[in-house]
Amino acid sequence: MSLPKTLLFCIFLVLGFSAFSHPEDELIISEIEQGQLSMQDQQMTAEYEAALKRQRMRRLAAMSWQQRFLLFIKAGIEHIIPKGLDHILFVLGLFFSSLIIGSLLWQVTSFTLAHTVTLALAALGIIQAPGNIVEPLIAFSIIYVAIENCFFKETNKWRPLIVFSFGLLHGLGFAAVLNEYGLPENGLVPTLLAFNIGVELGQLIVLFSAAALFWMIRKKSWYRQWVQIPASVMIALVGLFWFIERTIL
């Protein structure tokens, strides 16, 4: 039955321009039948966001795997630069920890390994962690590595292990944004792989840029006092701000 569904209002639209001689009537009739539209900004924004995500998902589902692979590499990079400022700071925190390439490599590798594991587990729905716990902890991890940089000239042997556990946290953070972004139903594993590759590329870009800036001066005697420590303090302060923002505010 569709008697009431097709209102006069609709008929006016259907008939085209010639029928618009009394458009004010349609407005009144639809208000009588259905009441006023309640257009509340907050709700409209939420509806629009949800619709955007549905659109992205449809597009994803229609793509070839190569297109999807490239898209998620791009998404992975974007989630570091420019969107993942907290991850950038963490990686920089690692960079300012050591002057020995070997040590830096160990830390970065364990970080990568860790966040790959949790990202995959969370994306596959095996583990779940609420954002209001993960996000402040990520901020805390930034504070921690930065402060440690100020106290120890060289990293201790536990450092890779600590970095690994922080990496687990960051992986959960990536999973949350990836979930908001939308994952395709089919081909989940290659998609995750692509996203991870993107994240790695993003991290490498951050590291190489930092290296390019500071490599020449790393052996100077004032490097620790005037670069390593002040930079770490800055990073720690930003981390502290985020920590407060994410817990209290």
Added chain:
Amino acid sequence: MKKLLFIATIVLLGACQSQQEQTEMQSSENPFFQEWDTPFGIPPFDKIKDEHYMPAFEKGMKENLAEIDAIVNNPEDPTFANTLEELERAGKLLTKVSRVFYNMTGSNTNPKIQELQRELSPIVSAHSDKITLNEGLFKRVEAIWQARETLDLTSEQQKLLADTRKSFVRSGALLNEEQKAKITEINSQVSELTTAFGQNLLAETNGFELILEEEDLDGLSEGTIAAAAETAAQKMDRAETEEEKAKYKDKYVFTPHRSSMYPFLTESNRRDLREKLYKSYVQRGDNDNETDNKQVAAKLAKLRAERAQLMGYETHAHFVLEERMLKSPDEVYGLLTKLWEPALARAKAEVADMQAVVDMEGHEFKLAGWDWWQYAEKVRKAKYDLDEAAIKPYLSLDNVLNGVFETTNKLWGLTFTELYDVNVYHPDARVWEVKDKDGSHLGIFIGDYFTRSNKRGGAWMSSFKGQSNLDGRERPIVVNVCNFPAPVGDNPALLSFENVTTLFHEFGHAMHGILTNVTYGSMAGTSGPRDFTEFPAQILEHWASEPEILKSFAKHYQTGEVIPDELINKLLKASKFNQGFENTEYLAASLLDMDWHTVKADEDLKDADAFEEASLKKIGLIDEIAPRYRSTYFSHIFAGGYASGYYSYVHSAVLDSDGFEAFKEAGDVFDPELAAKLRTHVYEKGSTEEAMDLYTQFRGRQPEIDALLKVRGLDGSSD
């Protein structure tokens, strides 16, 4: 002195120039002033801003009037080509902006658009008057009309000529000055009364509210309570004084809007409150206050009768029906009375069923109008027992879309390709290219299915671009807008069976808009008479409930299991539920509409109540049912364009049931020969031929009502 003049001239010129530059700059930014180089000419929604509409309307109307002047002042003798074809070409910009704008007012509005809509309304109607009342233009059309026998016109051209001339004649072109003045006078009174009727009704509808405490909510479901709390919160938001705010604080509000009233009438166990809300609904416009509509309705009917008489028609209904598929009041009354007895008999049986439940519950009362929804629901649960929640998982939006695409593929060989990279006005609006059997482009279909807060309720079809073959092959862009619940989270959207029927219905309108293939755009697609244009939409609904087709698309979204036969049977049986009530309330309103518009100019009309009472007594309407619309809130006929046309819905239903019966008789719901006939004689033809001729060419005979009675369970077969 000379120098001064010279300078003045320079300044003036300069001023002109800078003004010109300014408008040129505006033009270069306003997308309506540019050619659209988008794929398939889809409007560039990302570039269209709210401030572009008004300048485009203004320029569009100016251009349109200049084009009309050029036609009228053409020194050559009037010919079909230099008059009617030029009229077809006129108003391009105005059409372009109107189509986008009026689509947005319905499907993606905002406060700015709503304001523009109110502002534009009188401007646009004044503009259309300038064309329909243009005497010079009518003279040219009339000259061609008089010479029509000698002109060797195609049948489509003859129909365009006849329709165009008729629209001038019906606006009063053949009347003398005195008569014209009288008509203008009546029109302006009608217009005032129409507006007053709508505004009174709006005030009456918004004026009543049932404010309830927690203890008044007995029987109401969680969803209904939440909606009522939301209504109270909104009213509190809008309230201006603290006192008024306090009135709504922590309360629950129900209103005589159907979306608020029906759930309450169905669920509430408080008979006294049901009665209160129901009465507030049926008494709208009939409260003897300053927003009373009794006199307004009577005056309107009388004025319309006078106008019809002046134009040379017996009654207003005669005037209206001249252009419809059913050509006279006799034909309409004939159809409605044939349906009336079976519907009323069924309704009486339903009353008996429900009274039995009332008695069984140990109540002493006689069933009344405000009890109907509650007891109908009880009967429904006992007799039809259809669990919507059990069906929905089989009806994901994507599956249903596949089903409707597949249906048109089997009927006409159409294919649909989704265009993922095309952005339209909202991310929920999806775009498909429609191709014919041979792979050629037919049109663009936009489907905008989910409800949202800036979309009007209901479901409809409209277009962003029309079809025409006048200056090359122009293919249409058509949209379906619905209000299905949006999916929650990442789950797929699951539809109810009613949603599925709606989707097929609107898709039928869309097919009418997309398959159309005529020379002159004004006769394309859905341009035909109102009692015919629902037919192509409604007939497609029948395919949705064919078990064979249902099984092809209704698959469980998680397991892929095909919908079980048992569910299909329940579904089909449930479609006969409450049909006595629905048909009776509808037919009573249709007959009331016909009665109002077959009054003669000299008849003595007192007020709407007495008239309505007599009208309903004549047909023997039972007390438990009110007409779908009583006179004082029958906005379709007194505030809108449905005067003497409310019967259209059931007439189209006769056509679709009778039409689908042809496929049943053929033993194949995709019978190729019938499908081809349906396409060539109905979906492609627009209004290039008389609607009844189109139907009989498809069906091989005139329509009959038996199939409809069977479909609605009014043939005595349901218990």
